[in-house]
Amino acid sequence: MDGILIQGGRVVDPHNGIDAEADVLLLDDKVAAVARMTEADVRNNHRGLERLQILNARGLVVAPGLIDLRVHVGEPGRDAEETIASAAQTALHGGFTTIAVMPDTDPPLDNVAGALFVQRQGERAGFAQVLPVCALTRSRAGEELCEIGQLVEAGAVAFSDEQRPADAPGAILRGMSYVSMFDKPVIEVAQDPGLAGGAMNAGYEAALAGVPGIASVAEELMVARACMFARETGCHYHAALLTTRNAVRAVKRARKLGVRVTGETCAHYLALTDAEVRKAYDTNLKVFPPLRTADDIAWLKRGLAEGVIDCISSGHRGVAPQDKELEFGAAPFGAVGLETTLGVALTHLVGTGTLSLSQALAKLTINPARVLRLHTRKGSLTPGSDADVALIDPGHTWTVAPDSLFSLRKNSPLLGARLTGRARAVIARGRLHATTQGL
Amino acid sequence: MSPDDTEQAPPRWTRKDLLGLEELTREEILHLLDTARGFSEISTRSIKKAPALRGKVVLNLFFEPSTRTKSSFSLAAQRLSADLVDIIKEASSATKGESLVDTGKNLQAMGVDIVIVRHQQAGAPHLLARALDASVINAGDGTHEHPTQGLLDIFTMREKFGDLAGKKIALVGDITHSRVARSNIWGLRKLGVEVGVIGPRTLVPGAFKELGVNIHYHMDEVLGHYDVFNILRIQLERQRRGMFPSVREYHHLYGIDQKRLAKMKPGVLIMHPGPINRGVEISHEVADGENSVILQQVSNGLAVRMAALVLTQSAREARP
Numbered sequence: 224m225d226g227i228l229i230q231g232g233r234v235v236d237p238h239n240g241i242d243a244e245a246d247v248l249l250l251d252d253k254v255a256a257v258a259r260m261t262e263a264d265v266r267n268n269h270r271g272l273e274r275l276q277i278l279n280a281r282g283l284v285v286a287p288g289l290i291d292l293r294v295h296v297g298e299p300g301r302d303a304e305e306t307i308a309s310a311a312q313t314a315l316h317g318g319f320t321t322i323a324v325m326p327d328t329d330p331p332l333d334n335v336a337g338a339l340f341v342q343r344q345g346e347r348a349g350f351a352q353v354l355p356v357c358a359l360t361r362s363r364a365g366e367e368l369c370e371i372g373q374l375v376e377a378g379a380v381a382f383s384d385e386q387r388p389a390d391a392p393g394a395i396l397r398g399m400s401y402v403s404m405f406d407k408p409v410i411e412v413a414q415d416p417g418l419a420g421g422a423m424n425a426g427y428e429a430a431l432a433g434v435p436g437i438a439s440v441a442e443e444l445m446v447a448r449a450c451m452f453a454r455e456t457g458c459h460y461h462a463a464l465l466t467t468r469n470a471v472r473a474v475k476r477a478r479k480l481g482v483r484v485t486g487e488t489c490a491h492y493l494a495l496t497d498a499e500v501r502k503a504y505d506t507n508l509k510v511f512p513p514l515r516t517a518d519d520i521a522w523l524k525r526g527l528a529e530g531v532i533d534c535i536s537s538g539h540r541g542v543a544p545q546d547k548e549l550e551f552g553a554a555p556f557g558a559v560g561l562e563t564t565l566g567v568a569l570t571h572l573v574g575t576g577t578l579s580l581s582q583a584l585a586k587l588t589i590n591p592a593r594v595l596r597l598h599t600r601k602g603s604l605t606p607g608s609d610a611d612v613a614l615i616d617p618g619h620t621w622t623v624a625p626d627s628l629f630s631l632r633k634n635s636p637l638l639g640a641r642l643t644g645r646a647r648a649v650i651a652r653g654r655l656h657a658t659t660q661g662l
Numbered sequence: 663m664s665p666d667d668t669e670q671a672p673p674r675w676t677r678k679d680l681l682g683l684e685e686l687t688r689e690e691i692l693h694l695l696d697t698a699r700g701f702s703e704i705s706t707r708s709i710k711k712a713p714a715l716r717g718k719v720v721l722n723l724f725f726e727p728s729t730r731t732k733s734s735f736s737l738a739a740q741r742l743s744a745d746l747v748d749i750i751k752e753a754s755s756a757t758k759g760e761s762l763v764d765t766g767k768n769l770q771a772m773g774v775d776i777v778i779v780r781h782q783q784a785g786a787p788h789l790l791a792r793a794l795d796a797s798v799i800n801a802g803d804g805t806h807e808h809p810t811q812g813l814l815d816i817f818t819m820r821e822k823f824g825d826l827a828g829k830k831i832a833l834v835g836d837i838t839h840s841r842v843a844r845s846n847i848w849g850l851r852k853l854g855v856e857v858g859v860i861g862p863r864t865l866v867p868g869a870f871k872e873l874g875v876n877i878h879y880h881m882d883e884v885l886g887h888y889d890v891f892n893i894l895r896i897q898l899e900r901q902r903r904g905m906f907p908s909v910r911e912y913h914h915l916y917g918i919d920q921k922r923l924a925k926m927k928p929g930v931l932i933m934h935p936g937p938i939n940r941g942v943e944i945s946h947e948v949a950d951g952e953n954s955v956i957l958q959q960v961s962n963g964l965a966v967r968m969a970a971l972v973l974t975q976s977a978r979e980a981r982p
Binding site: 503545549 | 684761763781782784785786788789792793803805806807838841844867869870872
């Protein structure tokens with residue numbers, strides 16, 4: 224038996240209501256205890272221990288390993304952009320020990336072989352654990368349902384078609400009804416395809432930039448409708464990519480009525496507005512849904528504080544530089560975010576007093592674990608859980624720059640931004656990995 | 663001698679590129695217009711040549727069809743004795759063909775000094791300007807800006823009115839999709855001029871109110887208020903996309919004809935950046951009538967573009 228004893232850190236485990244100085248003992252790939260203990264205590268209590276590694280975490284926050292429920296990989300299909308292994312390794316540098324990858328690959332993750340492939344590639348790489356979100360309908364076309372039952376058995380943690388080329392209300396309703404048998408969430412990307420043909424947020428900035436806009440009503444409409452479908456079917460609807468004031472309000476209303484809906488936003492929607500987009504037509508700021516306004520950010524923060532938004536994800540999508548070095552309208556959407564999500568949460572939510580550290584970490588640990596039904600083994604430091612731990616330096620201020628990012632692709636909308644807070648090391652299922660910051 | 667006299671006055675134009683009027687100061691706009699006034703005289707000479715850009719290479723890089731703007735830039739460059747290359751291209755997509763930046767870099771490697779770019783994507787000239795050492799002049803980027811058109815419109819108004827203080831200028835038509843409207847609005851607002859936009863609600867961004875622009879949906883209510891009506895071309899494709907019901911209805915509500923002209927101020931200027939749809943946004947009689955300065959706009963375009971070429975090039979050469 225091998226052990227890791229993390230000593231002297233500030234343990235923040237939102238699920239168990241712990242925020243105190245304590246030591247964390249990991250034995251093999253499980254959490255063994257959270258308490259005050261010395262090396263001698265550990266050796267006395269665990270006679271079979273062959274190797275014990277001591278980590279001094281003084282000055283660091285010791286949290287459950289972060290869980291990212293929105294990562295886009297290019298594998299299979301576009302593995303020059305990002306492979307499962309490269310994303311899983313980048314995740315560790317951002318403090319994430321578990322990532323859910325989206326099904327918008329080529330071919331899409333709409334069959335058992337695809338679901339197994341993703342997990343096997345993740346295991347082979349040996350970094351963060353990689354779990355597949357599978358398509359709701361075959362080819363994500365919004366017509367025939369995927370083999371949901373068999374996909375669940377093969378490890379699918381959620382179902383989503385991502386953005387479809389055309390609206391398919393019938394398929395979503397049927398899909399939610401079918402998925403509800405298996406107690407898995409349906410993740411809908413909420414932008415009406417008929418209204419979301421532009422390249423940046425519709426409004427003042429787009430009007431001046433001369434760039435076709437994506438109206439915020441395109442999001443509200445689809446979120447409100449999916450909430451109705453969830454009400455009708457009893458299915459758990461996970462509202463991903465909430466970016467607008469009125470979509471947040473739609474989720475809040477549905478929750479009040481008892482609909483099973485959870486909410487999520489990506490970190491960059493909390494830090495940047497469409498005004499930044501117009502400044503230089505920087506294609507690193509071209510994301511879908513688009514960056515919105517300061518008013519929307521205020522409502523996202525309110526939604527986070529009130530618990531309407533349960534999770535913060537990275538929405539990570541690597542894009543090759545030659546594809547981003549194009550005209551704004553021609554460049555693809557997408558931003559890397561695995562390494563900046565924690566920093567944005569700590570800087571823009573904890574640093575501003577919107578959330579306590581424990582509340583912010585809940586949205587990166589236990590809440591996404593609950594959404595993906597992983598909470599009995601991930602997202603907390605409860606003894607017996609997977610030995611997934613993030614060691615976070617909460618006071619480390621850094622500038623986001625291509626050189627400061629480990630990721631294969633550097634298309635971060637936050638290049639040049641100053642963030643406070645960064646992971647120093649993670650332990651993923653009992654294995655210690657130092658980040659670019661080092662321990 | 664005061665200490666000020668010993669110091670050299672800072673250069674009044676330091677930009678290697680002309681990308682839009684939004685980023686220019688009032689002083690820069692006035693300096694460019696004053697420079698243009700000097701050049702407008704060349705067109706009246708029998709030998710229409712000046713040596714300012716001798717040995718320089720000007721490239722017209724047009725990704726959209728254009729007759730007027732491209733010939734105007736070509737003539738401006740030729741009158742300044744520059745060598746001229748024309749490239750007309752289909753815009754490449756993300757997946758095929760050479761990227762805009764690569765095209766620009768290749769042409770720069772052949773010694774191009776000034777790139778005049780027209781592109782259907784807003785921000786394309788900005789992308790090029792960041793990537794190239796050559797000067798970049800925006801000849802229209804999507805629905806964003808068309809700075810030399812805005813400048814020549816203002817030049818023409820100043821030619822007729824002198825100082826524009828207290829004047830009121832209206833832009834009529836499809837404001838949403840007009841780069842000419844945006845450049846006019848930025849330029850005129852910086853000069854402190856009252857600006858109004860007139861058109862159907864589906865083609866007028868309400869957000870422009872935040873720039874201090876008056877917004878009118880009913881033209882007949884404001885015919886007597888403005889000193890200039892700058893009429894934009896209505897594209898029939900917008901009707902097919904449901905932006906307005908029909909050409910007939912558009913003409914009925916926003917077409918400038920003799921009856922509407924009669925209700926305007928006596929010395930009102932009728933402008934149009936061209937090409938004109940006679941009988942749609944402007945009647946045949948008004949287009950050729952005595953209030954129309956449409957052809958003066960075209961002549962002034964040459965002088966303004968000569969000024970833009972010379973100023974950006976001097977600024978580029980003055981850089982350390």
